Amino acid sequence: MTVDLRTRYLGLELRSPLVCSSSPYTGDLATARRMERAGAGAIVLPSLFEEEILNEEIQLTRALEAGTNQFAEALDYFPAIDSIPSPSDRYVELIAIYKRELRIPVIASLNAATPGGWVRYARQIQQAGADALELNLYHLVADPRMTAADREAMDLELIRAVRAVVTIPVTIKLSPFYSALAGFAVGAVSAGADGLVMFNRFYQPDLDLDTFDVVNRVELSHSSELRQPLRWIAILRPILGPGVSLAATSGVHSGTDAVKALFVGADVAMMTSAILKHGPEFVHTVEQELVEWLETREYESVSQLRGAATAATMGDPTAFERANYMATLHSWSTPPELATA
Ligand SMILES: Cc1cc2nc3c(=O)[nH]c(=O)nc-3n(C[C@H](O)[C@H](O)[C@H](O)COP(=O)(O)O)c2cc1C
Incomplete structure (x- = not known):
């Protein structure tokens, strides 16, 4: 029996539900080709960050000004500022190359800092031929004058603004830190999102105790981190219905992790x-594990597994909600060697 892995995501037909999320690896064509050969259903490019574009522009302007202050003729040596490709030009070029070189869908990712930036770069990304656009809403609200309601209203407004200027599918990569995530998810869909990606991981800076410098270290995830997307996808799938695409990200490390994500919807x-840990060919290993799991239990397709899931979660909606909190705490049993006599 061959298991049918085909999946619809953001209106795109994928050969498999295993997708390579945004990372430096997906931004390298040779590595992206290996991901495709290993069976990835689609890839998400690293995010285009508006700050990167602005920083580069500022540095370039400074370099030009410094040169011309010293030697007026230096102006002639510098290429015209317009002819130097900016990060957004390079990004657009990358999308065009990927679309030529790969057969799997290419999803672009954008993290802009200004309302104008979201709209401008979203347009360029669509023109470059991206199959879909992931809006990466990664921001840390540290301004005490801004309320959660203000920030959410701004995010919903920018989803509306991007939706108004592109026709490709738009999905929103969420942080798990919302006070009322279900309400925001419904709002995002009403604002025009075709899907949600749950969840982005926040990288916490550390301190070097010798220098007291702030150090940025990327730590890779563990399978246990999948529980957060599992819970929220299980809660949101019945609320949002089958028409909204949901992607699980954070903690998918094996075929059985993928089964869990698909099972909850x-x-x-x-x-x-x-x-990043095992290399692009690991997509194939995870696919084999997924297929083996499905075959052993006589599932014929990924959609059959998903159908079973909806019934299961709807049968007991509290399993992922608050009622489960006490049950989980009470499930802890003290190891016999620590129990007092
Ligand atoms: C080195 C690195 C770079 C990443 N870059 C991006 C990025 O540019 N945009 C984005 O939305 N997510 C980015 N992510 C987050 C991943 O796409 C993914 O959502 C996160 O790592 C959780 O999934 P995982 O448990 O499979 O790693 C990055 C993650 C890592 C480890």
Whole structure:
């Protein structure tokens, strides 16, 4: 029996529900080709960050000004500023190359800092031929004058603004830190999102105790981190219905992790840490594990597994909600060697 892995995600027909999420690896064509050969259903490019574009522009302007202050003729040596490709030009070029070189869908990812930036770069990304656009809403709200309601209203407004200027599918990569995530998810869909990607991981800076410098260290995820997307996809799938695409990201490291994500209602299971750790060919290993699991239990397709899931979660909606909190705490049993006599 051959298991049918085909999956619909953001209106795209994927050969498999295993997708390589946004990372430096997906930004390298040779590595992206290996991901495709290993069976990835789609890839998400690293995010285009508006700050990167602005920083580069500032540095370039400074370099030009410094040169011309010293030697007026230096102006002639510098290429015209317009002819130097900016990060957004390079990004657009990358999309065009990927579309020529790969057969799997290419999803672009954008993290802009200004309302104008979201709209401008979203347009360029669509023109470059991206199959879909992931809006990476990664921001840390540290301004005490801004309320959660203000920030959410701004995010919903920018989803509306991007939706108004592109026709390709748009999905929103969420942080898990919302006070009322279900309400925001419904709002995002009403604002025009075709899907949600749950969840982005926040990288916490550390301190070097010798220098007291702030150090940025990327730590890869563990399978246990999948529980957060599992819970929220299980809660949101019945609320949002089958028309909204849901992607699980954070903690997918094996075929059984992918089974769990699909079972609760995700359309795709995304991987980054597992691929950074084991290489692009690991997509194939995870696919084999997924197929083996499905075959052993006589599932014929991924959609059959997903159908079973909806019934299971709807049968007991509290399993992922608050009632489960006490049950989980009470499930802890003290190891006999620590129990007092
Ligand atoms: C080195 C690195 C770079 C990443 N870059 C991006 C990025 O540019 N945009 C984005 O939305 N997510 C980015 N991510 C987050 C991943 O796409 C993914 O959502 C996250 O790592 C959780 O999935 P995982 O448990 O499979 O690693 C990055 C992750 C890592 C480890």
